[in-house]
Every structure is written in structure tokens, then in C-alpha cells.
Amino acid sequence: MITIKPGFSFWDLCLFIFMFQSQSALAAYTLVYSGNLNGELEPCGCTLEGDFGGIKRQVSMIDQLRQKNPDLIFVSSGGLLIAEMPSDRIRSDYILRGMKLLNYDVIGVQAQDLAFGTEFLTRHSLPFILSNSASNAVFAYQKNLRRQSQTFSFFQWSALPAQSMLKAVHTESSATVKQLRQALIREKKSGAITVVTTTLRLSEAKKILPLKYIDLLIIPSRRDTFTEPTQIDNTLLLQPGARGMRFGVLQFSIKKHGQEARIVDWRHKVIPLPQTLPDSPRTKAWYAAYNAELKADYEKQVRLRTQLEQGKSPYAGAEKCRNCHLPEYQKWKSTQHALAYEDLESVGKNFDPNCIGCHSVGFNRPGGFLNAELTPHLAGVQCESCHGPAQAHVDSIGKTPTGNHQWAKTKICAQCHIDNHSPSFNLETYWPKVAHGKK
Numbered sequence: 001m002i003t004i005k006p007g008f009s010f011w012d013l014c015l016f017i018f019m020f021q022s023q024s025a026l027a028a029y030t031l032v033y034s035g036n037l038n039g040e041l042e043p044c045g046c047t048l049e050g051d052f053g054g055i056k057r058q059v060s061m062i063d064q065l066r067q068k069n070p071d072l073i074f075v076s077s078g079g080l081l082i083a084e085m086p087s088d089r090i091r092s093d094y095i096l097r098g099m100k101l102l103n104y105d106v107i108g109v110q111a112q113d114l115a116f117g118t119e120f121l122t123r124h125s126l127p128f129i130l131s132n133s134a135s136n137a138v139f140a141y142q143k144n145l146r147r148q149s150q151t152f153s154f155f156q157w158s159a160l161p162a163q164s165m166l167k168a169v170h171t172e173s174s175a176t177v178k179q180l181r182q183a184l185i186r187e188k189k190s191g192a193i194t195v196v197t198t199t200l201r202l203s204e205a206k207k208i209l210p211l212k213y214i215d216l217l218i219i220p221s222r223r224d225t226f227t228e229p230t231q232i233d234n235t236l237l238l239q240p241g242a243r244g245m246r247f248g249v250l251q252f253s254i255k256k257h258g259q260e261a262r263i264v265d266w267r268h269k270v271i272p273l274p275q276t277l278p279d280s281p282r283t284k285a286w287y288a289a290y291n292a293e294l295k296a297d298y299e300k301q302v303r304l305r306t307q308l309e310q311g312k313s314p315y316a317g318a319e320k321c322r323n324c325h326l327p328e329y330q331k332w333k334s335t336q337h338a339l340a341y342e343d344l345e346s347v348g349k350n351f352d353p354n355c356i357g358c359h360s361v362g363f364n365r366p367g368g369f370l371n372a373e374l375t376p377h378l379a380g381v382q383c384e385s386c387h388g389p390a391q392a393h394v395d396s397i398g399k400t401p402t403g404n405h406q407w408a409k410t411k412i413c414a415q416c417h418i419d420n421h422s423p424s425f426n427l428e429t430y431w432p433k434v435a436h437g438k439k
């Protein structure tokens, strides 16, 4: 483990890499690895201690390492994204674009990476793998790489929550464990070095995974910092630090025992990515585009907030309708529509602009729903989701008609009850459940 003195310069770093390279001239293979990036596209830079890492420096470093050793293997155990707020979507998208610049050989998929859905990941055509499921049609089950006639087989085992939204990628079962075991045995028999990255803690990994057939096991580090490798029988255990502040480098040779390959003579280094490491010029356009998109989004939010604060919203919220339309209000309150935002919260998706639109009033429109703190009165599917903006109607004591008063029922429902979100929708059976009014 390398610690960095405050005076550590870029040239020290170059020297360090040079020495590192020459020192290990005997080692035949190099694996560069990283763990949970956890949404850290760039360091905040608020403190010197915190100013490590970031994709711009990672690209610089991996380019230098590859220049010296074009054959190195570059792997991430996944956990790239964190999704807590709506703006995390933009950052996540640019993290994935940054992954393209880094040109990883293998990236594991973790549950946290699925926060925006599988398509959010697959559209970037990155080398994702996920080995939990027999019928996982979305991501590659494993990835094999060749280096100097040696095969390396990569697998990813991620603990996934048993959530209905993630139906496309199943959670572990005895069948998927068995399948992994068989795949590992097959690869070992054919002479491959097997590498499994996992989100499991060591105690769980020992219980679930067949360590006997795993040469390299990469598990999360306990304290988010890189840990020295440890040997457990024939398995070498690596624990990458989190947040993209450093890279781990393992150099090793391989010995054949008959058909079977084993890792021998390994050495390990941790490479820091301090402030003194220049940003890669290759990241310039990417970073500019990221900031432009964030800025546009921020300005839009400010505009929406200002409109809201000036009280200009055309939406009134259901509570305002109650006084004059008590029976309609009571009926609505008893339907699922009134709970639509709570239901989104319960699956942890109330930050995702892809979901909020149909589960609130006027989202992304001036004066419409922003979030549960600023606009609690517009959460859920309400009167105005169907009837349209009605503040003017309220102000005029019913003289000004509601926004959608000329809309047919089918048109009203079709805003949200579309095929992939409500496949069994049928006006005949659905309307009676929410019916009110004269007809």
C-alpha cells in the first residue's frame, strides 16, 4: 500500500511507475483492477485528502500503463452508479460514457447499476457481465480474454434484491450457483485462469461460491481502501478500494500443473491518482458535454422553482377541489391513484424522471410536480392529472372550465395507461373502479 506525501509530484509518479514496471520485468501478466466507483465521476476537491481519482485522471493513468504494457487486463467489479436524486441520471450517463474512454476489458454489473433500468446500461455497449442467472439474456454471462495464449475467464456474482422491477435479472438460487460451479469447472479443465468479482463479503462468498475453482476472487474492501491480497488455499483474494481514487495492480506468472493453470509469484501495488496527475486530454470533450448538460438541467430547475415561488402554477392540487366537490374527492381518495407516488417511493424510484411523470401531477411542466419536499400537494395521480390544470377554475369558482374539459375518457386515460405500463387496461373494467361525476 502506497501512501502519498503532500509534496508528491507528477514526476515522482512517473518515476514510481517506471520503477514499478522495471522491477517486475519477470512477471508475465498484469491485471489492473478497481472496485465500486459509487457515482464518483470526479473528486469534489474540497480537501487535499479527498482530491484523489476521477475519470479524467483515471484515463491519464490507464493510457500510461497501457503504453508500457498494451497487454494488461483492466477489470472493474462494477458498482459504478449511485442513484439518489434526479440529477444523478445525468452523472450516471456520463460515468458510462467515461467507461468507454477507459476501455475496460470487463465490468461487473451490481444491483446499484440497475437503478435506471437495464437499457440504461446496454445502450452504451460496454463489456458488462453478470453470472447470477441461467436465463439472463440482458448481460453476458461471462467474458473470456486471451493474453499470450493464456485464457482468463471472468464471472460476476452480485447480490441482487428480489424486486419485481429487476425481473429481467434473477437473484441467486441453487440452480444458478450450480451453473456457475459447472462453468468454472469447465474453464479450469480447459486451462483457464478464473476470475470472479462479487459484491459478497468473504464469509458469504465462502458459503456460496466454489472457491476451489476460482483463482482470483475480487470482493469489496471493508473500509473502501485497497487491501493487500491474501491467499486462501489456491484462491488469491483481492479487495479494491471504492470511489475510483486508486487502481490496484497485480502482476503475476502462471504455472501449469498438467492441464491446470495456477497463479504464482504475484506482486501487488496500489497506484494513487492525486491532483498532480494531469487530466487526460482525451476526456476534454466528454467533460465539457457533461457540464453543459448539468448546467442546462440546473437552469431549468431554477426556472421551474422560480415559477413555483411566484405562485404562478396553473395547478391547484386535489385539496383545493375538496370544498366544492366533496363526493368526487372522497371517491378519488379511495382509489389507487391517490397512492401512486407512495407506491413509487416504496420501490425506491421516486427520483427517476422516467417514472415520476405518470405518478404525479404536471411533472416537467411549469408549476407542476418537482419533488415531495417542494410540491407535496402535487404528488400522486390527482384530479388534475385527468382534468388538466384547474387553478383558474378554482379562482373563478368553477366558471373557467378545467384544462382538459373537452377530452374524451379514452384520451385522458391513455396519457398513462399505455401498453407496457398497464397491459390489461380496458376502459370498461377500469373506469368503474374510479368512476365519479354524473355520467
Ligand code: HEC
Pocket (backbone or CB within 6 Å): 165, 343, 344, 347, 349, 352, 354, 355, 356, 357, 358, 359, 415, 416, 417, 418, 421, 422, 423, 424, 425
Ligand atoms: C406511461 C406512464 C407510466 C410510467 C412512465 C410509469 N408508470 Fe408505473 N404505473 C402506470 C400505470 C398506468 C400503472 C397502473 C397499471 C395497472 O394497474 O394497470 C402503474 C403502476 C405502477 C406501480 C404499482 C404496481 C402495483 O402492483 O400496484 C408501481 C410500483 C409503478 N407503477 C412503478 C413505476 C416505476 C418504478 C416506473 C419507472 C421505471 C414507472 N412506474 C413508470 C403508469 C406509468
Ligand code: HEC
Pocket (backbone or CB within 6 Å): 318, 321, 322, 325, 328, 329, 330, 332, 333, 337, 381, 382, 383, 384, 385, 386, 387, 408, 409, 412, 434, 436, 437, 438, 439
Ligand atoms: C383517472 C382520471 C380522473 C381523476 C383522477 C379524477 N377525475 Fe374527475 N372525471 C374524470 C372523467 C373521465 C370524468 C368524466 C366522466 C364522464 O364522462 O361522465 C370525470 C368527471 C368529473 C366531474 C363531473 C363532471 C360532470 O359534469 O359530470 C367532476 C366534478 C370531477 N370529475 C371532479 C374531480 C375531482 C375534484 C377529482 C379529484 C378529487 C377528480 N375529478 C379526479 C376523470 C378523473
Ligand code: HEC
Pocket (backbone or CB within 6 Å): 316, 317, 318, 320, 321, 322, 323, 324, 325, 383, 384, 387, 390, 391, 393, 394, 397, 398, 399, 400, 401, 402, 404, 405
Ligand atoms: C370554489 C368551488 C370550486 C372549486 C374549488 C373547484 N370547482 Fe370544479 N366546479 C365548480 C362548479 C361550480 C362547477 C360547475 C360548473 C358548471 O357546471 O358550469 C365545477 C365543475 C367542474 C368540472 C366539470 C366541468 C369542467 O370544467 O370540466 C370539473 C371536471 C371540475 N369542476 C373539476 C375541479 C377540480 C379538478 C378542482 C380542483 C382543482 C375543482 N373543480 C375545484 C366549482 C369548483
Ligand code: HEC
Pocket (backbone or CB within 6 Å): 336, 337, 339, 340, 341, 343, 344, 357, 358, 359, 360, 381, 385, 386, 409, 412, 413, 414, 415, 416, 417, 427, 429, 430, 431, 433, 434
Ligand atoms: C397521470 C397518469 C394516469 C392517468 C391519466 C390515469 N391513470 Fe390510472 N393509474 C395510474 C397509475 C400510476 C396507477 C397505479 C397507482 C398505484 O397503484 O400506485 C393507476 C391505477 C389505476 C387503476 C387501479 C388499477 C387496479 O387494479 O387497482 C385504475 C382502475 C385506473 N388507474 C383507471 C384509470 C382510468 C379509467 C383512467 C382514465 C379515466 C386513468 N386511470 C387515468 C396513472 C394514471
